Amino acid sequence: MNDFDRIWRMMDKFMDGDMDFDALEKEFDKIFFHTLQKTVELCHDLECCPPPEGLHASLCKAIECTPQCQPKKRKPKPKKKHK
Amino acid sequence: MSLVNPTLAGRIQPKDSVETVLLQKARAGDPKAFEELIKKHEPKIYSLLLSMTKNETEAADLFQETFISAWRNLKSFKERSSFSTWLYRIAVNTLLMKKRKKKLSTVSLDVPIEHNGEEIKRDFAGDWSDNPLASLENKELRDRLNAAIGELPEKYRTVLHLSDVQGLPNEDIRKILGISLPSVKTRLHRARLHVREKLSEYFKRT
Numbered sequence: 251m252n253d254f255d256r257i258w259r260m261m262d263k264f265m266d267g268d269m270d271f272d273a274l275e276k277e278f279d280k281i282f283f284h285t286l287q288k289t290v291e292l293c294h295d296l297e298c299c300p301p302p303e304g305l306h307a308s309l310c311k312a313i314e315c316t317p318q319c320q321p322k323k324r325k326p327k328p329k330k331k332h333k
Numbered sequence: 334m335s336l337v338n339p340t341l342a343g344r345i346q347p348k349d350s351v352e353t354v355l356l357q358k359a360r361a362g363d364p365k366a367f368e369e370l371i372k373k374h375e376p377k378i379y380s381l382l383l384s385m386t387k388n389e390t391e392a393a394d395l396f397q398e399t400f401i402s403a404w405r406n407l408k409s410f411k412e413r414s415s416f417s418t419w420l421y422r423i424a425v426n427t428l429l430m431k432k433r434k435k436k437l438s439t440v441s442l443d444v445p446i447e448h449n450g451e452e453i454k455r456d457f458a459g460d461w462s463d464n465p466l467a468s469l470e471n472k473e474l475r476d477r478l479n480a481a482i483g484e485l486p487e488k489y490r491t492v493l494h495l496s497d498v499q500g501l502p503n504e505d506i507r508k509i510l511g512i513s514l515p516s517v518k519t520r521l522h523r524a525r526l527h528v529r530e531k532l533s534e535y536f537k538r539t
Contacts, residue, residue, distance in 0.1 A: 281459065284462040284463075287462065288461070288462035288467055289529040294497060295469045296469070298377055299383050301393070301396060305396060309396070310364070313368065313404050318407060319405045321408040322409055
């Protein structure tokens with residue numbers, strides 16, 4: 251059933267005073283959650299983009315000529331003076 | 334209904350012994366061990382940076398800076414989080430620092446996504462979740478999905494990418510971005526709503 255038929259049928263029911271608003275509400279909520287779940291599933295299927303070729307090699311060269319830093323020493327907190 | 338990425342979430346392991354050994358060697362100054370250690374993280378970090386910058390050259394520069402910074406500061410890594418979370422955090426901070434320096438024009442992090450006055454838009458696209466075209470084999474839909482994600486303001490795009498594309502748990506995303514758990518959930522929800530709406534528009538037309 252396409253959207254037009256769907257709306258037309260609903261209008262028909264509405265004109266006949268036969269519209270079930272509770273069912274309508276549930277129907278839309280169902281559609282909303284189904285489509286939201288499908289959206290998330292589609293995102294799951296997206297693959298990570300691999301870095302361009304040669305980037306790893308140039309990174310390795312850069313790393314090999316970069317020195318490591320010494321870990322930063324944290325300064326001890328000054329003790330509070332009690333008055 | 335489970336919205337946790339089933340394929341990727343399973344790959345996230347707390348720690349493996351190979352990684353621990355490589356980490357020890359790299360800490361002791363062995364660059365080869367570090368190169369081996371970062372190999373499996375490279376696609377995830379590059380993909381995140383590409384998603385955040387939407388520019389391949391910029392993503393490649395930031396990629397290099399991220400891993401060089403990780404190498405330089407490896408001795409300061411306290412293992413309070415996993416190595417991958419630490420790398421993600423460096424990547425995000427490197428990007429944010431660069432943006433601050435360059436003062437690049439970005440979308441404000443406080444701008445909400447508009448949903449025509451309401452978050453849940455009741456449209457008449459119908460339930461397209463069972464539509465055979467709702468698959469990434471449909472190139473048009475794949476492009477549409479990527480475009481919808483690309484349209485998101487950076488703060489929403491980053492959370493959606495980390496959660497739904499890379500399959501990270503919300504707790505890790507909270508640590509990487511330095512925001513609260515409710516903020517992660519809100520951003521993710523808004524991002525998903527935006528993308529769903531864009532896909533619904535596509536199915537309305539087809």
